[in-house]
Amino acid sequence: MAHIVILGAGLGGTIQAYELKDSLSKSDKVTVISNKSYFQFTPSNPWAGVGWRSRDEIVIELAPTMKKRGIDFICDGATKLRPEDNQIDLASGRVVDYDYLVIATGPELAFDEIEGFGPADQGGHTHSVCTIEHAEVSGNQWEEFCANPGPIVIGAAPGASCFGPAYEYLFTVETDLRRRKIRDKVPITFVTSEPYIGHLGLGGVGDTKGLLESMLRERSVNWVVNARTEKFTEDMVYVTELDEQGNEKKTHEIAQKYAMLLPAFRGIPALMGIEGLVNPRGFVIVDEYQRNPTFQNIFAIGVCIAIAPPVATPVPTGVPKTGFMIESMVTATAHNLPRVIEGQAPNNLPSWNALCLADFGDRGAAFLAMPQNPPRNVNWVSYGRWVHWAKLGFEWYFMRKIRKGVSEPFYERLLMKLLKINKIR
Numbered sequence: 001m002a003h004i005v006i007l008g009a010g011l012g013g014t015i016q017a018y019e020l021k022d023s024l025s026k027s028d029k030v031t032v033i034s035n036k037s038y039f040q041f042t043p044s045n046p047w048a049g050v051g052w053r054s055r056d057e058i059v060i061e062l063a064p065t066m067k068k069r070g071i072d073f074i075c076d077g078a079t080k081l082r083p084e085d086n087q088i089d090l091a092s093g094r095v096v097d098y099d100y101l102v103i104a105t106g107p108e109l110a111f112d113e114i115e116g117f118g119p120a121d122q123g124g125h126t127h128s129v130c131t132i133e134h135a136e137v138s139g140n141q142w143e144e145f146c147a148n149p150g151p152i153v154i155g156a157a158p159g160a161s162c163f164g165p166a167y168e169y170l171f172t173v174e175t176d177l178r179r180r181k182i183r184d185k186v187p188i189t190f191v192t193s194e195p196y197i198g199h200l201g202l203g204g205v206g207d208t209k210g211l212l213e214s215m216l217r218e219r220s221v222n223w224v225v226n227a228r229t230e231k232f233t234e235d236m237v238y239v240t241e242l243d244e245q246g247n248e249k250k251t252h253e254i255a256q257k258y259a260m261l262l263p264a265f266r267g268i269p270a271l272m273g274i275e276g277l278v279n280p281r282g283f284v285i286v287d288e289y290q291r292n293p294t295f296q297n298i299f300a301i302g303v304c305i306a307i308a309p310p311v312a313t314p315v316p317t318g319v320p321k322t323g324f325m326i327e328s329m330v331t332a333t334a335h336n337l338p339r340v341i342e343g344q345a346p347n348n349l350p351s352w353n354a355l356c357l358a359d360f361g362d363r364g365a366a367f368l369a370m371p372q373n374p375p376r377n378v379n380w381v382s383y384g385r386w387v388h389w390a391k392l393g394f395e396w397y398f399m400r401k402i403r404k405g406v407s408e409p410f411y412e413r414l415l416m417k418l419l420k421i422n423k424i425r
């Protein structure tokens, strides 16, 4: 019997537990450790940030579901991983032993890298939709803002890797303001570390540059690209714009009454500095099978893994780790880990394909990038009202899967097969 621990119960860790429960032998034990008692559907956070979703609608308590699936659930935060001893220290003082570990701890939000950045409880002057806790506060403050509106700044900070939610929040906010008939009172600026609009950390997908630039123009949104955000104050954002060579081109002082920028990510403190496990920013190093080359009983999936950007940009940007890509890491790990336990070599390569639905309030854009980095075999983007409805459907469907304790029902597998969108290469 082997004891497999999954650290983190977000989008990756939760479905990893379900898939491993199906792929491992009945005698193996699966334990999930998370510092939160619940799963949150992160893709809906931009909606929660304008009050279109309440916390209850996008959060699921995990203990009952895990129990139903025969998975042990420990609600406690990891304070230190000790891979030489195969042990994890928890905040309560408890120590958990494992035979195999899957790290799925997502990101730590690096607000502290820019002065004045981050929500008020972290001493900053900006809002966040990165977690439901942040998005809920932003949603409440959004009502206050709308009662007394002013200029808005939305975007992504230097080192950010997750650009889709910045565009989603921008267009959701813009749609909400139009519906309230106060759009005319709110100048909006999009400030991003991307080298051009629609780069998305991916070198663009299809013509995302043309599509998103045109949408910004249509909706009267100004923008600054190659933006090195320097400082936030209560009412201003200070930005240095770089040229293509990385030289300083122009400085901008942009008034703000409400600002939300996606921060850079880094690994969680419990992993930071572990030689051979993580890179200098605390992201877990994995091989092509999602396994750490130094500690071969450790796998990692999701936002917490290290992926080098394919090309350097004037202002640093990272590679996004999107939901479907994470699901492909999960499926590869669910197939590779039982082989490793049986003494065989892993042989399932995750596809890392990117399939995303980005909602813009009343319509949206769907992207398919196969593989994720260019040049690609499939490089497709489509825009329309149907994407808004598809995203609503996807939220309902994904929440239902988490509640039922199922990762990929047969009809989903069949549909993906018909569309030739694979999780395993």
Ligand SMILES: Cc1cc2nc3c(=O)[nH]c(=O)nc-3n(C[C@H](O)[C@H](O)[C@H](O)COP(=O)(O)OP(=O)(O)OC[C@H]3O[C@@H](n4cnc5c(N)ncnc54)[C@H](O)[C@@H]3O)c2cc1C
Binding pocket: 007, 008, 009, 010, 011, 012, 013, 033, 034, 035, 036, 042, 043, 044, 045, 046, 076, 077, 078, 079, 104, 105, 106, 107, 129, 130, 131, 162, 164, 165, 268, 270, 301, 302, 303, 304, 321, 322, 323, 324, 326, 355, 356, 357, 358
């Ligand atoms: C606002 C936002 C919107 C997004 N929207 C989309 C989208 O529409 N489509 C898409 O494809 N991708 C989207 N993404 C990207 C990606 O799919 C999500 O970030 C996704 O949640 C990442 O999954 P994960 O499992 O890697 O990390 P997370 O979902 O963040 O899960 C990490 C888990 O680890 C736990 N944890 C952290 N530290 C500890 C610790 N010390 N001890 C124990 N547990 C710990 C956390 O509580 C959490 O449960 C979005 C990202 C953001 C930030």
